[in-house]
Amino acid sequence: MLNNISLQGKRERRVIFCFLFFPVVLLCLFGIWPIVNLIYLSFTSWNGISESKEWVGFANYFKILQDPTYLTIFKTNLYYLVSGLLQMVVAMYFAIILSFKTWGQSFFRASFILPLLISGVAISMMFRLFFTGEGAFDQLLTFLGLEKFIGMWLGDPERVNYTLAGISLWRNIGRSFLLYLGAIQSIDPAYYKVAEMEGATFWHKVRYIILPNITTVLTLDFILLTIGVVSVFEMPFILMNGSNGTATVLVKTMKLAFDNKKFGMAASLSVLLTLVIALLTIIQRYVVIKRERRQL
């Protein structure tokens, strides 16, 4: 009997090994190895094609941390943090409204999620047309009687980052909306029934039933948001090539690597970026856990 069990265990292990072999090989080959390689590159000076990679130690890191231009780039990312917070609020508002029976419910739900399905390049092309001088957006403003605001939405250095952050809000709102809507719909309807019997208003329901029940999703969305903010790339790169003061950290990394052939520097910048994201996530987790403990 005992022998039988151990034999079964052995067989089971064999099966597990067989099933895991290829996934693990693939993971190591395409997941772990590039990361290790990137970290190695960040300690070298390499032009991307030369056969020799010169070992420079921490020189790349020091250069980035000492150069003020890299810090100012982080400021550009702050525009997207603001738009991201706004996005959370707006998405929450609409998710609550559209989770109750409303006129045109499915149409509005779909229209929030649609931008998520369009590729970033297509969106960039769309908005380049949208924001041309006397283009669709300016016509819309004229129609609304707001002619005085017409200007160069992408050319004006004072406006362009707001424009891009606005596009990013429009594009990503679907993600937050979807998360919130799902969380709200999973709340047991019995809660609302009880609350209604107690004479709760709509606001009471939102404050005491919906919000407390979706905090987990809120934290998750906030973590996704921070990662997104640090790694904004598509819009400023495709639309603007990072010119006009729109270069974000990732755009700068791309330019370092492929325009200026400093692959080592670019690698260390991405390692730093990863560290920043990890740090932010850890801080957030820490805050959340602390708060949960307090509630218990």
Added chain:
Amino acid sequence: MKKILTGLFITSALLGGCAKKATEESQSEKIGGELTVVTNRTDADKLFEKIEKGFIEKYPEVKDIKWEAVADYDSNIMTRMTSDDYGDVLFVPFSMAGMPNEYPNYFESLGKVDEMTSDYLDVTEADFEDKVYGLPTALNSLGIIYNQELFDEAGIKEVPTTVPTFIEAAKKIKANTGSTPFYTNYQSVAIWAGALTSFGGEQFKSATLKEGDAFAKGQAIRQVMDLFYELASNKLIEEDPITLDSQAAQQKLAEGEIAMLMSGSQDVIPIQALAKDKKSKAIKIMNFPVETKGKTSLPLGASGVVGVSNKSANKTTARAFLDYFISGESGYAVDANGMSPVKADLTKEQQQTIEDSNVILTVATEKPEDDATYSKIAEEAGVARLTDVLQQVINIGLYPEKNEPYTDYVASLSKTWQEAAKLHAE
């Protein structure tokens, strides 16, 4: 257990074996067999079919040519070249021009520079230590394409040949016709790199190295920057450079809404076809408004450079194909609205133009070590491509109150260049 393990290893060995097979074939001296050609043209399947047919007719031993068209060529092929499998004949990525010492690691030498100069034009597009690693597929001249009708309307009698007269002409066009005088092509303003030899001579890089500052007054880059600043700050360019793409701009040039734009001679015929009468004779090309020896120069450059991979298993055939591809026979140059680099294949007319003008190559002819030092400094200073610098100049010109002053910007560039130059001073 063992069986399974062996099975796994055999499968992976088989998988790996397939990839290796191709390189193990022996080198043959005869022209024949198969070729893989990697190109940057994703739009020319029919043309390639024709070329393949012509080549096989000439060398019946050749069985098949596989064409691989790669989009976003430069960055993709560079990644692919880190493997051994990048075709037998391929376009030489332009970004390698900054590191000529890498050519021998990836390409087969096609011959010596001085020997090839007698038979071909522009052999120094991809050269290192007196050896040629790539030849142009077609030659085009760069210049300013303009609309003669607008020039007439503005009262400009002669094509401007210096920067001041160029600016003056642009002002006249704006005042007298109301059209946009000049289109900057903001999104791909990097093409102005080809204008640098016209402004600073074929040896502008070593001249800059001697000067120690690429942004000092009179340097090639600075001259182009100043030109852009003058145009932008006087509002002589399109109103919103960021949203106007080059397709739309070419259409506007043909229709007389834009007077001038910078491009290669290959675009003249297509733009003429965009005009209302389909074949407008008013669309012409002029040289850059800068004179050397009292004459503007005709900047000749290659729209593509083609070479033979040194990992090819069939080098003789690859070389024969390259010769066929760039000759007048293949029809590739004509299709690209350019001329063949093979001197014997030039038409009388083309020979005449070349003799009459001050021909200058768009690729600097420098000693490799000067070339390498220059690129290293440019990369260190972050100005390896002109795009960022020129885009910033346009922005400063258009929105002077919302940016740092132009002089400050130039000064900061000078400073970074000089610091980078110190780092790489040998």
